[in-house]
Amino acid sequence: AQSVTQLGSHVSVSEGALVLLRCNYSSSVPPYLFWYVQYPNQGLQLLLKYTSAATLVKGINGFEAEFKKSETSFHLTKPSAHMSDAAEYFCAVSGTNTGNQFYFGTGTSLTVIP
Amino acid sequence: DSGVTQTPKHLITATGQRVTLRCSPRSGDLSVYWYQQSLDQGLQFLIQYYNGEERAKGNILERFSAQQFPDLHSELNLSSLELGDSALYFCASSIGTAHNQPQHFGDGTRLSIL
Numbered sequence: 001a002q003s004v005t006q007l008g009s010h011v012s013v014s015e016g017a018l019v020l021l022r023c024n025y026s027s028s029v030p031p032y033l034f035w036y037v038q039y040p041n042q043g044l045q046l047l048l049k050y051t052s053a054a055t056l057v058k059g060i061n062g063f064e065a066e067f068k069k070s071e072t073s074f075h076l077t078k079p080s081a082h083m084s085d086a087a088e089y090f091c092a093v094s095g096t097n098t099g100n101q102f103y104f105g106t107g108t109s110l111t112v113i114p
Numbered sequence: 115d116s117g118v119t120q121t122p123k124h125l126i127t128a129t130g131q132r133v134t135l136r137c138s139p140r141s142g143d144l145s146v147y148w149y150q151q152s153l154d155q156g157l158q159f160l161i162q163y164y165n166g167e168e169r170a171k172g173n174i175l176e177r178f179s180a181q182q183f184p185d186l187h188s189e190l191n192l193s194s195l196e197l198g199d200s201a202l203y204f205c206a207s208s209i210g211t212a213h214n215q216p217q218h219f220g221d222g223t224r225l226s227i228l
Contacts, residue, residue: 043219104157
């Protein structure tokens, strides 16, 4: 079965500091992984996706993630945090059964301190 | 703007009642997914439809049902509502059923049961 675990339900960084949000996956087959961001009172917006083409994936708003099979991880990073990055971030893995529904992590709330 | 439209944005009703949530997918998308987001359960997959047919079922209660119409819009019906059904309900859509396809989310319907 597919699942993802997000370590750290709350992360605080200073403006301009490195952002690192952790995601580990569990999958019986090579996974397809996604990061989404949710701003207050809004839906989920796709940040980036890993679909086996390249292990380092670049997304929108300066975010990137690296797929590491040996560590079963897909951590999200951004070199320099901006106030507008404050939001909830979700890691997701695609199912491998008939349906391609997503299995989401519990989310990480990012706070950016000015 | 994801292109996925959900109505209504807010719904307040009482226990025992029945409501219908509506979703219009992105133009060209054939798959529609319904997710429930609550504080205690996180983001949970409910059900998926592809081109009018049920494709996959997740943690959907028997009191809940859904369908996808020939114009590809979808409706989620929730009946005999209980306090615990209060949540944010998201609709998402994707082009098809391939596991590497991202899903695009609407802004959700916030359901409050009084």
